Structures are given as structure tokens and as C-alpha cells.
Amino acid sequence: xxxxxxxxxxxxAAPQGRWVEVRLRAPARLAADRxxxxxxxxxxxxxxxxxxxxxxxxxxxxNGTADEWKRHPEVTAFADAHGVIVxxxxxxxxxxxxxxxxxxxxxxxxxxGAVWLGEVVLPHLRANFPVRQDRAGTAILGxxxxxxxxxxxxxRYPQFGFAASLSGTYDxxxxxxxxxxxxxxxxxxxxxxxxxQRWVDEDCVVDARVTPLRAMTLYLAHGGADKVVGVSxxxxxxxxxxxxxxxxxxxxxxxxxxxxxxxxxQLARALAALARALEATRPxxxxxx
Numbered sequence: 001x002x003x004x005x006x007x008x009x010x011x012x013a014a015p016q017g018r019w020v021e022v023r024l025r026a027p028a029r030l031a032a033d034r035x036x037x038x039x040x041x042x043x044x045x046x047x048x049x050x051x052x053x054x055x056x057x058x059x060x061x062x063n064g065t066a067d068e069w070k071r072h073p074e075v076t077a078f079a080d081a082h083g084v085i086v087x088x089x090x091x092x093x094x095x096x097x098x099x100x101x102x103x104x105x106x107x108x109x110x111x112x113g114a115v116w117l118g119e120v121v122l123p124h125l126r127a128n129f130p131v132r133q134d135r136a137g138t139a140i141l142g143x144x145x146x147x148x149x150x151x152x153x154x155x156r157y158p159q160f161g162f163a164a165s166l167s168g169t170y171d172x173x174x175x176x177x178x179x180x181x182x183x184x185x186x187x188x189x190x191x192x193x194x195x196x197q198r199w200v201d202e203d204c205v206v207d208a209r210v211t212p213l214r215a216m217t218l219y220l221a222h223g224g225a226d227k228v229v230g231v232s233x234x235x236x237x238x239x240x241x242x243x244x245x246x247x248x249x250x251x252x253x254x255x256x257x258x259x260x261x262x263x264x265x266q267l268a269r270a271l272a273a274l275a276r277a278l279e280a281t282r283p284x285x286x287x288x289x
Contacts, residue, residue, distance in 0.1 A: 031110035055131040059146030096149035103190030118157030136281035158212035164219040164270035170204040171236035218248035223256030
């Protein structure tokens with residue numbers, strides 16, 4: 001496991017300008033007293049000074065890996081331009097569940113996905129990398145199931161000031177049992193008809209989970225021709241936010257589907273939105289002349 005200087009330390013202590021693989025270990029209490037380890041890639045941009053850097057966590061889609069982010073140079077270009085540390089955990093087939101259930105037939109790992117992000121990944125980054133410890137300096141972004149994850153984790157762990165979700169699933173009640181999206185959630189939650197409250201508890205469009213979103217900058221985008229995750233998911237999320245008076249940037253590309261042709265264009269726009277949010281909340285410099 002890589003051990004680096006913590007948040008208030010010197011950013012120059014970390015390897016810079018390249019992706020570094022980090023092995024994570026979860027506390028036994030989170031994994032039913034079983035060993036729980038995982039993999040993450042971290043990119044530290046060159047030229048950082050002594051001040052802690054903003055942190056961006058990026059989440060892959062269902063059955064993906066952290067390595068897919070290495071294929072998108074706009075991520076490291078953004079990190080270099082704005083002095084942001086980027087972390088990409090591999091979370092495989094999680095649907096960012098808050099817990100496992102007796103009916104959970106598919107588990108991406110020993111710890112539920114949302115718990116892994118909020119109680120393993122983020123604390124490890126804050127303890128071992130020179131990142132900011134405040135909400136305004138902490139961001140999360142994902143595509144597809146990772147887009148759902150960006151919202152789920154932000155709602156359950158209110159330590160993020162920015163979230164971007166590209167083609168995410170937010171309203172589990174809209175999923176039809178014949179759809180692939182329903183099936184990957186049913187593998188974890190069990191059949192919805194038998195466990196309706198469980199599906200509600202794991203949902204995003206729940207009134208009890210709106211409060212953390214009020215303090216965030218949100219960027220949500222979806223393809224109008226998406227055949228994997230219907231655009232009705234975004235419409236439901238937009239209505240939920242509007243009902244509670246929560247502001248968000250919402251983008252629908254009528255011709256776009258569920259692929260990197262769409263996510264690539266939206267990734268650039270989401271990162272630009274993050275850059276503006278970071279600039280607006282940048283802490284004043286410390287120290288003397």
C-alpha cells in the first residue's frame with residue numbers, strides 16, 4: 001500500500017504526473033470481520049505547492065475498472081491545469097448499495113459499494129494524499145452506474161461539494177423487470193415486488209436524502225436516445241430537485257445514446273463546471289509574504 005503525506009502535508013511528497021496504483025484495505029467491521037481489499041488509481045498533477053489540492057473521485061460504469069479513466073486524457077489535462085488530484089477506484093459490478101441483503105446474489109466485493117466509497121476510499125485519500133479536507137474542495141463524477149454512484153455517495157456521505165452524473169439511474173421505481181438495469185439491481189436488492197421498501201431506501205429520489213444536495217454544485221447529463229438507461233431517469237431526478245428547490249445544471253442531448261461518444265463531450269463540460277465551482281470556493285492563501 002502506498003503511504004503518502006496527509007492533507008496538510010507537502011504535495012510534492014507524492015509521485016506526480018502519472019497514475020499510481022494504490023491498494024486499499026477496509027476495517028474488518030465493514031466486511032463482517034473478513035479481509036477486504038481493493039484497488040485504486042491516483043493521479044497527482046506535477047507542480048503542486050505546499051497547499052492541499054482539490055480532490056476528484058471518478059467512478060466507472062457497471063463491470064468497469066479504474067483503468068478506463070486512463071484512456072481519457074482530458075481527465076489528467078484537467079488535473080494538470082487546475083491542480084486537482086484524481087482518484088479512480090475499481091468498483092466493478094456495484095450498484096452503490098448501502099448494504100447487502102440475504103437475497104444479494106451479486107456482490108462486487110466484501111463491502112457495499114457506497115460504504116466502500118464513503119468509509120474506505122475517501123478517508124484513505126484524505127489521510128494519505130495531500131488533498132483538501134473541506135466539502136468545497138471535494139468532488140465526485142461518474143458515468144452510467146458510476147453516475148448513479150456519484151449521487152448516492154453524495155447523499156449518504158455529505159462531504160462533497162460537487163457531483164457530476166452522466167447517464168445515471170436515480171429512480172429505481174421506474175425500472176421495468178425486463179430491463180437490464182432492473183436486473184443488476186435485483187441481484188443485490190432482491191425482487192422489487194417482494195422488497196419494495198428496500199428499493200425505496202436505496203433510491204436517490206427520496207425526500208429524506210435531499211438535504212446534502214442543497215449544498216452542492218450538480219451537473220446532470222443524459223442522452224435522449226439512451227436505450228440502456230432511459231432519459232426518464234434524468235427527468236425524474238430533475239423533477240425531484242425542482243420540487244425541493246435544489247439548483248442543478250441539467251443537459252439532455254436528444255440524439256445521444258449510452259456510450260463514450262456522449263460521455264466524452266459531457267465529461268469536458270462537467271469538468272469545466274467543476275473548474276468554475278473550485279474557483280468560486282478557492283480558499284484564500286495562507287502564510288506570510
